[in-house]
Amino acid sequence: MKSKEEILKLEHQVCFPIYTLSKEIVSMYRPYLDELDISYPQYLVLMVLWEEQQATVSMICEKLYLDTGTITPMLKRMEAKELIARTRQKNDERVVQITLTQKGKDLKKKAINIPYKLLEDIDLTQEELVFLRSITTKILKKSNK
Amino acid sequence: MKSKEEILKLEHQVCFPIYTLSKEIVSMYRPYLDELDISYPQYLVLMVLWEEQQATVSMICEKLYLDTGTITPMLKRMEAKELIARTRQKNDERVVQITLTQKGKDLKKKAINIPYKLLEDIDLTQEELVFLRSITTKILKKSNK
DNA sequence: TGCAATTATATTGTGTGCAATATAATTGTG
DNA sequence: CACAATTATATTGCACACAATATAATTGCA
Numbered sequence A, B: 001m002k003s004k005e006e007i008l009k010l011e012h013q014v015c016f017p018i019y020t021l022s023k024e025i026v027s028m029y030r031p032y033l034d035e036l037d038i039s040y041p042q043y044l045v046l047m048v049l050w051e052e053q054q055a056t057v058s059m060i061c062e063k064l065y066l067d068t069g070t071i072t073p074m075l076k077r078m079e080a081k082e083l084i085a086r087t088r089q090k091n092d093e094r095v096v097q098i099t100l101t102q103k104g105k106d107l108k109k110k111a112i113n114i115p116y117k118l119l120e121d122i123d124l125t126q127e128e129l130v131f132l133r134s135i136t137t138k139i140l141k142k143s144n145k
Numbered sequence C: 001t002g003c004a005a006t007t008a009t010a011t012t013g014t015g016t017g018c019a020a021t022a023t024a025a026t027t028g029t030g
Numbered sequence D: 001c002a003c004a005a006t007t008a009t010a011t012t013g014c015a016c017a018c019a020a021t022a023t024a025a026t027t028g029c030a
Helices: A013-036 A040-052 A057-064 A068-080 A102-111 A114-122 A126-143 B004-012 B015-036 B040-052 B056-063 B066-080 B103-109 B114-122 B124-141
Strands: A054-056 A084-088 A096-100 B054-056 B082-087 B096-100
Touching: A013 A040, A013 A054, A013 A102, A013 A114, A013 B124, A040 A054, A040 A057, A040 A068, A040 A096, A040 A102, A054 A057, A054 B066, A057 A068, A057 A096, A068 A084, A096 A102, A126 B015, B015 B040, B015 B103, B040 B054, B040 B056, B040 B066, B040 B096, B054 B056, B056 B066, B056 B096, B066 B082, B066 B103, B096 B103, B096 B124
Parallel strands: none
Antiparallel strands: A054 A096, A084 A096, B054 B096, B082 B096
16 A cells, blocks of 8 residues: 555656656657657658648647647748748638658658667567556547546 | 558657647646646646755756756746746856746645646556556656666 | 627647757776 | 767757637528
């Protein structure tokens, strides 16, 4: 039985390791993403587009659990780097369609091996990966109700 | 045997959920920490100080896996809020000692129940908690070599 | 149809987070 | 003992992340 004092200690926290782990994982991506001159969140945007061909701003926000305050300036930076194009939808001028430029499409080939490298670097067993995935998605599902 | 295309999605389900979960957990803290007028990283600094009474800047950096570029401005904001005091060490003027003010000490009483509330909100089983902690610390240990 | 809600995106402001660099104090070495 | 290396913290610059607010386009309803 832990005292309140004990519970407040950093070493006993559940959330702190996750918070730290998240940063650590992003930093594991850094050397690979540096080569492509993109950040981790930008890589996530590209993954959406590589899968969907095109997407609206709100679709990207929803898929990545980010809001327009984060996404809009990020998309502008990606546009400046000529990875994507932003165009207002003809039949509804509120909607902004995001599409890949040729440069953005080409990056996929260079990025295709990053997941393998990361899995190597993280070095977890299959069981651990499955468990980790199930727990994280469980919490996310619950909190999204 | 998964195609590269699919693996790209698979890893999307390992690293991305952790990244998202981390943000989700921080947002779970927000209502409780808003009452104390502190951010999650500031809460982490306070946890170190509640445990250690006092600490140097570098000790805090090490414990929280953050660097001075993050910590120094954060400590200044916490000093401005009169939660902590910053004093140069007499025998080595390079070192800055961080101590709690009375206001900083008093916050501990109000914060003592937050971990319980979070555990409730997260709603994981004991096994899941233990597993999560062990796996996150495993990766962190490995990457810190 | 007119205009108040709604919707999609953008903007503002604040606080991290980190790489790179700077600064000042201390230590180690010839 | 001088001074180059090291150490501890600070600063700069850039990119998120998110709450709050703004803006412009579209929808819905009296």
